[in-house]
Amino acid sequence: MTDGGRLPVGRILIGDCIEELRALPDRSVDLVFADPPYNLQLGGELLRPNNTRVDGVDDAWDRFGGFEAYDKFCRAWLAECRRVLKDTGTLWVIGSYHNIFRVGAIVQDLGFWILNDVVWRKANPMPNFRGKRFTNAHETLIWAARSEDSRRYTFNYDAMKALNDDQQMRSDWFLPLCTGAERLKAEDGSKAHPTQKPESLLARVLLAASRPGDVVLDPFFGTGTTGAVAKRLGRRWIGIERDSGYAAVARRRIAEVEAVDDPLALALANRREQPRVPFGRLIEEGLIRPGEVLFDSRRRWFAKVRADGHLISDDHKGSIHSVGAAVQGAPACNGWMFWHAERKGMPVAIDVFRQQLRAAGEAPAARVGA
Amino acid sequence: MTDGGRLPVGRILIGDCIEELRALPDRSVDLVFADPPYNLQLGGELLRPNNTRVDGVDDAWDRFGGFEAYDKFCRAWLAECRRVLKDTGTLWVIGSYHNIFRVGAIVQDLGFWILNDVVWRKANPMPNFRGKRFTNAHETLIWAARSEDSRRYTFNYDAMKALNDDQQMRSDWFLPLCTGAERLKAEDGSKAHPTQKPESLLARVLLAASRPGDVVLDPFFGTGTTGAVAKRLGRRWIGIERDSGYAAVARRRIAEVEAVDDPLALALANRREQPRVPFGRLIEEGLIRPGEVLFDSRRRWFAKVRADGHLISDDHKGSIHSVGAAVQGAPACNGWMFWHAERKGMPVAIDVFRQQLRAAGEAPAARVGA
DNA sequence: GGCGGGGATGAATCGCGGT
DNA sequence: GACCGCGATTCATCCCCGC
Numbered sequence A, B: 001m002t003d004g005g006r007l008p009v010g011r012i013l014i015g016d017c018i019e020e021l022r023a024l025p026d027r028s029v030d031l032v033f034a035d036p037p038y039n040l041q042l043g044g045e046l047l048r049p050n051n052t053r054v055d056g057v058d059d060a061w062d063r064f065g066g067f068e069a070y071d072k073f074c075r076a077w078l079a080e081c082r083r084v085l086k087d088t089g090t091l092w093v094i095g096s097y098h099n100i101f102r103v104g105a106i107v108q109d110l111g112f113w114i115l116n117d118v119v120w121r122k123a124n125p126m127p128n129f130r131g132k133r134f135t136n137a138h139e140t141l142i143w144a145a146r147s148e149d150s151r152r153y154t155f156n157y158d159a160m161k162a163l164n165d166d167q168q169m170r171s172d173w174f175l176p177l178c179t180g181a182e183r184l185k186a187e188d189g190s191k192a193h194p195t196q197k198p199e200s201l202l203a204r205v206l207l208a209a210s211r212p213g214d215v216v217l218d219p220f221f222g223t224g225t226t227g228a229v230a231k232r233l234g235r236r237w238i239g240i241e242r243d244s245g246y247a248a249v250a251r252r253r254i255a256e257v258e259a260v261d262d263p264l265a266l267a268l269a270n271r272r273e274q275p276r277v278p279f280g281r282l283i284e285e286g287l288i289r290p291g292e293v294l295f296d297s298r299r300r301w302f303a304k305v306r307a308d309g310h311l312i313s314d315d316h317k318g319s320i321h322s323v324g325a326a327v328q329g330a331p332a333c334n335g336w337m338f339w340h341a342e343r344k345g346m347p348v349a350i351d352v353f354r355q356q357l358r359a360a361g362e363a364p365a366a367r368v369g370a
Numbered sequence C: 001g002g003c004g005g006g007g008a009t010g011a012a013t014c015g016c017g018g019t
Numbered sequence D: 001g002a003c004c005g006c007g008a009t010t011c012a013t014c015c016c017c018g019c
Helices: A017-022 A067-084 A100-109 A157-163 A199-209 A225-232 A244-255 A263-267 A279-284 A320-328 A350-362 A364-369 B017-022 B056-084 B100-109 B157-163 B199-209 B225-232 B244-255 B279-284 B320-328 B350-362 B364-368
Strands: A011-014 A029-034 A085-095 A113-122 A138-145 A172-175 A215-218 A236-241 A293-295 A302-305 A340-343 A346-349 B011-014 B029-034 B085-095 B113-122 B138-145 B172-175 B215-218 B236-241 B293-295 B302-305 B340-343 B346-349
Touching (some): A011 A244, A017 A236, A029 A067, A067 A085, A067 A100, A085 A100, A085 A199, A100 A138, A113 B113, A113 B138, A157 A199, A172 A199, A215 A225, A236 A244, A279 A350, A279 B199, B017 B056, B017 B236, B029 B056, B029 B199, B085 B199, B199 B225, B225 B236, B279 B350, B340 B350, B346 B350
Parallel strands (some): A029 A085, A029 A215, A113 A172
Antiparallel strands (some): A113 A138, A293 A302, B085 B138, B293 B340, B340 B346
16 A cells, blocks of 8 residues: 555556556565456357357457467566565465466466465356356366465455354355446447456455555556546556447546445445255255156156156156156146155155255254264 | 176285386276375385475475475376277376376376366364364365266266256265275274275275276275175176285175166166167157147247158258257258147147157066056 | 346356367 | 257246236
């Protein structure tokens, strides 16, 4: 905070991030948040099942000559970020599996000390349309101190705990994408930037690892989410952005932001996630065996459990709900209450097993005594 | 599966994993699951960077040396894993932020093609006792095909969907730690292995990316979780383990496992393996009449059925797919879902007739018992 | 004004087999 | 190896529009 006068605080530096970083003084910044190009390497076009086109990221700024060129670029900007970082400061970088492993290895090679990797679990990710992979439902953030010896980094442990119903904040964060009114639009209504991050994500980062008045640097400023959240939370900010069009959008955006009195209120957009237990989890946990036969409470209908969590009756196969409905000829059925397994000679509704799993997951200590 | 006779299937190879891997033939393994060490000692040299307390330049150099040795080790075993992997096989590696970035970068450098990174969210992680970081509540798995061109890798998409209540399986998995009765104990009651993984995690990996009879290789076998789950799920397995004590525990453990014997229970939902039914068969079987008019669900477009299985609309003729695409002006169309016929005054998708044919031809014997 | 259906969309490394 | 046709494949969310 003391040397902020020499810094271009509250400004967007237009230019190459490595060159602009070189002009900043040593150990002058409290937090770096970086959302670098991911080097996605997308192939042709991807169509949704309804034949509309997925608007993938194929901008020139995301294309590199190969891993070698990408690594060289990252070594350069990460080394400069380390140089400008105070010893009490920390680095945050976000990425996906396309780039985060390379970034993480370089972060370690440069002498940073990783404190956590944090997973942003997306509440509403884009599905996998071709059924060839798992839904890519998360991105990874790396949180690192300047060096192994930088033990006095800023971490607002109690603020994070307060944000999480007085339990320690975990390394997996469940937050929605940036959509709707928050998503900046161009004049033609299209998205102003292809990879705008949600303010809730930046708010959690800044509340966790910075203090009011701290200088937050974002070397890939884009449309200025970092600056907007920093201003709102009473932090100072510096942005670096190559594209003057993005920078103009960011300037207008940040000008409209007002600082808040109650910083924690901003991050409370954190809805409590409903713990969902799919039927398949009961099989994975050994509470139900593959091949076991389930039945309704009056033993009128029977169905066999498959390893993948589907049921098979004489005429139907599918989920516990759909097979339950089908055997009864009913339009719908709550399979959790309908189907039973035999335990010690007694029928037990499978919902009982689900409750066991929920209890185990919410209160791990209880499991130890079990 | 065909060359399994040359492989040491169902055995634990005691020795250095790189040497033992070298003895296995090329392209002979269907899945590799690896849980490598991240603080390993090679040749008596202690590589853990935080055990060396040196100042200044020496510190950076020493740290680099530590990572270098670890990287070299990983390049060696990962290269061998890639050599023994079939083109239809995939690699799984699990790690934490200490090592997963280095592993992931090497995986990419060796030519593997990352399909997903998967986050194991721990239901009951150890808290952070000193309040200096976020609760380290997850580990990361990397799932990769042999190369970018290996497009025929095994992925049981429908089985994963079935396990997740008929929604796509996401890249974040919520599973408990290995505790309680599942956790193997030494004679003195202490845990037999420090990093034993839960069987539920391995079960999901094997159900997702292997088939019954496949050969699953684990180069860091430990106390044999991979072997135990593989046996239970009807997969074959090969383990490599340096420590004969761990291997002995693993052998006893696996001997007690019983395979799920019911093939129906192990069968996985897999729509893709259903027999192909040409549209013309529906006409031959009398389910659709030549000259009948088909239409889309909202009756915006119509086409007449020709005896040879082609459709004719006002402006187009061809297959159900090409005419469906043409009338909509879409690049492609699944004619089976698009076109409907009228039956008892109601529109019926022609896919329903195809399902009838498949059910009739597939397993008439099974229907007898119904 | 409230409600419900339809459409749009999000950092995406997203066929396959027969000829 | 290239070409070509079959035909498989989506979840949460928000906005807009019509009733």
